[in-house]
Amino acid sequence: MKRRSVLGIPATVTLTALRSARGYAADRIRVGMLKPNIVTVIYWIAVKTNSFVKNGLDVVERPFPSGQTSVGVEEVLRGDIDFCLGATGEVAHVDSRYVEAGKPPPVALFEGGVVGGTFFCLRDNLRGKTLDELRRMKLRIGLSNPSSYHLILFRAFLRTKNLTTDDFQWQFLTIGGTEMLPAMVSHQLDGFMHDALTATLAQRAKAAFVFMSSDRGDMGAQARSLPGTGVYSSRAFMGAHPDVTKRFAQALRDASAAYSATPRPEMVAIMAEWSRVDPAVIDDLYDRFDPRVGMTPQAAQIWWDILGSAMVARGEISPKLKFTDVFDLSYLQPRS
Amino acid sequence: MNRIERIVAPYHVPSGYARGDFLQRAKQRNRRIRLRRLWRGSVGILAMLLIWQAASQILGLELLLPEPLTVLRNVVTTLTVSDPHWLYGPNIYVHLWHSFLRAMAGFVSAAVAAIPLGLVLGRITTVREFVMPCIQGVYPIPGIAWIPMAILWFGLGDAAVIFVVFATVFFPLLFNAEAGARLISPTVLDAGRCFGARGVTLFFRVVLPATVPYIITGLRISLGGAWRMIVAGEMLASQDGIGYLLMESRFQFRAVDLMTAMILVAIVGYATEKLIVGTIEKRTIEKWEVQPS
Numbered sequence: 001m002k003r004r005s006v007l008g009i010p011a012t013v014t015l016t017a018l019r020s021a022r023g024y025a026a027d028r029i030r031v032g033m034l035k036p037n038i039v040t041v042i043y044w045i046a047v048k049t050n051s052f053v054k055n056g057l058d059v060v061e062r063p064f065p066s067g068q069t070s071v072g073v074e075e076v077l078r079g080d081i082d083f084c085l086g087a088t089g090e091v092a093h094v095d096s097r098y099v100e101a102g103k104p105p106p107v108a109l110f111e112g113g114v115v116g117g118t119f120f121c122l123r124d125n126l127r128g129k130t131l132d133e134l135r136r137m138k139l140r141i142g143l144s145n146p147s148s149y150h151l152i153l154f155r156a157f158l159r160t161k162n163l164t165t166d167d168f169q170w171q172f173l174t175i176g177g178t179e180m181l182p183a184m185v186s187h188q189l190d191g192f193m194h195d196a197l198t199a200t201l202a203q204r205a206k207a208a209f210v211f212m213s214s215d216r217g218d219m220g221a222q223a224r225s226l227p228g229t230g231v232y233s234s235r236a237f238m239g240a241h242p243d244v245t246k247r248f249a250q251a252l253r254d255a256s257a258a259y260s261a262t263p264r265p266e267m268v269a270i271m272a273e274w275s276r277v278d279p280a281v282i283d284d285l286y287d288r289f290d291p292r293v294g295m296t297p298q299a300a301q302i303w304w305d306i307l308g309s310a311m312v313a314r315g316e317i318s319p320k321l322k323f324t325d326v327f328d329l330s331y332l333q334p335r336s
Numbered sequence: 337m338n339r340i341e342r343i344v345a346p347y348h349v350p351s352g353y354a355r356g357d358f359l360q361r362a363k364q365r366n367r368r369i370r371l372r373r374l375w376r377g378s379v380g381i382l383a384m385l386l387i388w389q390a391a392s393q394i395l396g397l398e399l400l401l402p403e404p405l406t407v408l409r410n411v412v413t414t415l416t417v418s419d420p421h422w423l424y425g426p427n428i429y430v431h432l433w434h435s436f437l438r439a440m441a442g443f444v445s446a447a448v449a450a451i452p453l454g455l456v457l458g459r460i461t462t463v464r465e466f467v468m469p470c471i472q473g474v475y476p477i478p479g480i481a482w483i484p485m486a487i488l489w490f491g492l493g494d495a496a497v498i499f500v501v502f503a504t505v506f507f508p509l510l511f512n513a514e515a516g517a518r519l520i521s522p523t524v525l526d527a528g529r530c531f532g533a534r535g536v537t538l539f540f541r542v543v544l545p546a547t548v549p550y551i552i553t554g555l556r557i558s559l560g561g562a563w564r565m566i567v568a569g570e571m572l573a574s575q576d577g578i579g580y581l582l583m584e585s586r587f588q589f590r591a592v593d594l595m596t597a598m599i600l601v602a603i604v605g606y607a608t609e610k611l612i613v614g615t616i617e618k619r620t621i622e623k624w625e626v627q628p629s
Contacts, residue, residue: 070587093589097399140492146580147587171575173492174583188491315421316588 026058027244032072032081035063036276037177038197039114039229040085041291044274045267046255054254055247067144067176076107076234082241083248087149088112088230089316092308095325096317105321108235108328111249112227112300113256113293116215118150119199121208122191123184135168142175142183142192147316149228149307150193154212156310157219164314184208195228197275200285215288222302227295238331245331249293256292300327402592410596423588424581432604435566435577438494439608442501443562449502450509451551457510458517459543471510479504479565483572497569497577504565505558512557516550517543548620556613563605578604 033040043061046052052059062081064071069087073094076084088109095105126134143151151165151172158164165172175183177198183189184207191208192198196215202208212218214226231252238245259267268286272279304323311317385404392403402410413419414428424431457464482503486496520543528542570579578601585593 070589073589090587090589093587097589097591101399103399142492145587146584173575174572174580175492179487183487183492186488186491188487188493315423 026053026056027241027247028058028060029083029244029248030060030062030081031248032062032064032075032084032086034066034069034072034086035061036274037066037195038271038275038285038289038291039117039195041271041274042113042229042252042255042259042293043085045259045270045291046251048270049255049258049262051251051254051258052248055251057244057247057251065176066178067174069145069147069149073107073232076232076237079234079237082237082244083231083233085229085231088227088232088303089147089149089152089307089311091230091232092311092317092321092326093147096321099321099325100318104235105325106234106236107232108238109230109232109300109326110238110245110295110328110331111231111252111293112229112295112303113231113252114229114289114291115227115299116213116224117195117228117289118153118193118212118214118219118223119196119210120150120154120191120193120212120218121184121199121202122211123189123208124206126190126211127209135163137169139168139170139190140188141170141172142180142189142194143172144175144177144194146172146174148193150195152307152310153214153219153223153226154193155314156306157212157223159310159313160220181205181207196285196289197277197281200281200288201277204281204284213288220306222306225299226302226306227299229293231293231295235328238328242331249331252293256294259292295329295332297329300329399589400591402595406592407595407599410592411599414593414596414600424584424593425576428581428600431576431578431581432600434574435570435579435601436604436608438497438570438574438577439501439562439566441494442498442566443505443559445498446502446506446558447509447555450506451513451554454510454513454551454554455517455539455543455547458514458519458547464514464518471507475507475511477503479561480568483569486569487572493574497566497574500569501562501565505561508557508561509551509554512550512554513547516547519550520546545620545624548624552613552617552621555616556609559609559613560605563601563608567601 031043033043047059062075064075070090070093072081072084072086073090075081077094091107091109094107098105122134122139126137126139129137155165158167173189175189175192177194180189180192180194180198181201184192184202185205191211192202199208199210199213203210210216214223214228217224231249233245264283264286268279268282271291272282275282301323304326308317308321308323308326312319312321388401388404392398392401395401398406418427453467457467479500482500483496486499486503490496490499524546525538525542528538533541566577567579567582570577571583574580578597581597582594585591585597
C-alpha cells in the first residue's frame, strides 16, 4: 500500500503535467499542397499572418510539385497528410472509384476558393480567330496534367455547345506549368490552359493572349464563381477530429480576411515569395486573381453542376456519385 | 540431323550400347528438364497470383491493388471490346503501336551507332584511349535526366522520347560490343590469320562472330531498357502511347487500368525480346555455334 502511494505520486504529477502541456500545445497537422503554385497561396498567407497559430494549429508543410495533382489525394488516402489544398477533380475521381466498388467515399472537399482561375491562352498569330475556326486547326495545347481542372472546365463549356474535345483537331500535351512559357516561346505549343500566373507571364513575354478566361465569363456565366482550388481531407480524419477540421477551415478564412485587409505591396511580397516569381509579375496579376477561400453551398453546387456533370458525361466518374459524396460543408459552420 | 544428334554424333559409343540409346536418353533428359522448368515456373506464377489475390482481399485493397482476375478481365476487355467511354483517346492498339514504334526507333538507331563504335573501340586501342573517358563520363547520367534536355532540343513529341530511349540503350550496347571485341582470344585471331584472313575478312569471319554473344547480351539488356524508358518518356512528353495511358489512369485513380497497362507493357516487351533478340540469336549464335572466346 505504501509502495503504491510512493509510485502513484510521481505518476500523478507526470500525468497532470502532460495533460496541462497538451492543453496549451497546438494541434499538429500535416498539410499537403501544390508548391510552388499560385493557386495554393492562401496557405502561405495563413502562415505569414499567423492564422494557423491563432487557431491553435501547428502546421507541418508537405508540398508536392505543380502538375502532380493526384499526389495530394493519394497522400490523404494513405494517411500521410491530414489536409490538402489542390485540384478538385481528383477528389471526385477517388470517391467515384470507391462508390463504384460499393464502398463509402473516403475523401471530401470541405472548403475551396480561387474563383475564375482558368485561362486559355493562345499564340498571338491566332488572335482574331473564332473557336470554330480554331477547332479545325492542328493546335498543340499544353495542360499541366491529363485530368486538368482547366480541361474539365473547357469540356464542360464545350458541352453547352454540343461539342467534345474529339471534335477538335488539337493535341493536348502534358507539360508542367513552369515549362509552358518556354514551350510557347520556342514554338512547341500553340496555346495552354492554366492559371492566372502562367497567363500573366505569357502576356508579359508577349508570347500569348488570353483567348478565353473563366473570370471574364467566356466559359459561361456560372464558371465565374466556380471554385478551382479545393481543400479536402479524409472523412475518417474529419470525423475523428471535427474541431481541428473546423479550426483549419477557419484559419484559411482568417487568411482570406487578412488578404482583403492587408495593403497590396505587402501581399504582393507574400505571394511572390510563395510562387517564386518576380513581385512585378504578381502585381500584374493581382487584379485578375483572387486567392481567397469561401466555399458556399451555392458555389459547391455550381461545381457539381458544371464539372461534375462534365466528368459524368465523359465517363470519368460514375453517375451513381452524389453531390454529398464529394462535398462535406458541415465544417464551415462558425465555431461555438 | 537435329541439334542433339549433332552433339552426340562425334562421341565414341561403348560396346553394348547402340547410338540410339544415347539419343533416346538425351531426348528424355531434355524433356524432363523442360517439364521441370514448366512445372516450377507455373508453381511460382500461381503462388505469386495467390499472394496477390490474398493481399488484395484480406487487406481490402481492391482499389489500390486490384485482384488478378479483375485485372485479367480488364486486359481481355481492353484488347477485345471497343468501349465508347474509354477515357484514354485512341484504342489500346494505337497506344501500343505508337509506343512500339518509338521504342524501336530509339533502339535500332542506338544499335546502329553503338555496335560498330563498340567494335572499333574494342579492337583499336588508340581510339579507345581517346574516346572511352568521354563515354564513361556521360554514361552515369540516368536516362530520365535526359528528358528535360530532349524536350529543349527536340520539343514535345516523338523525337524527344526517341532520343531519351537512344540515350538510355546506347551505353549497354556499346559496352557489350566493346568488351566482346576487346576480349577475343589472340589464339582465335591467330587461327584466323593462319587461314589467310586479313582486314575486312578477319573482321567479318572472326571478330564479329566471336563478339556476337556479347552483342546479343547488350541487345537483350537494351531492349528491356528501351521499354522502361519509353514509358518514362511518354509520361512527360507525349499525348499517346502506353506511358501516357499509365499516367492518365493514375490521375483517374483507376488502378485496374494502370495494372492493365503495366501487364501489356510486359507482354509486348517480352514478345519483342523473343521476336527480335531471339531471331538474331538463332541466326547468329545458334547457326554459327559461337562460343564466347
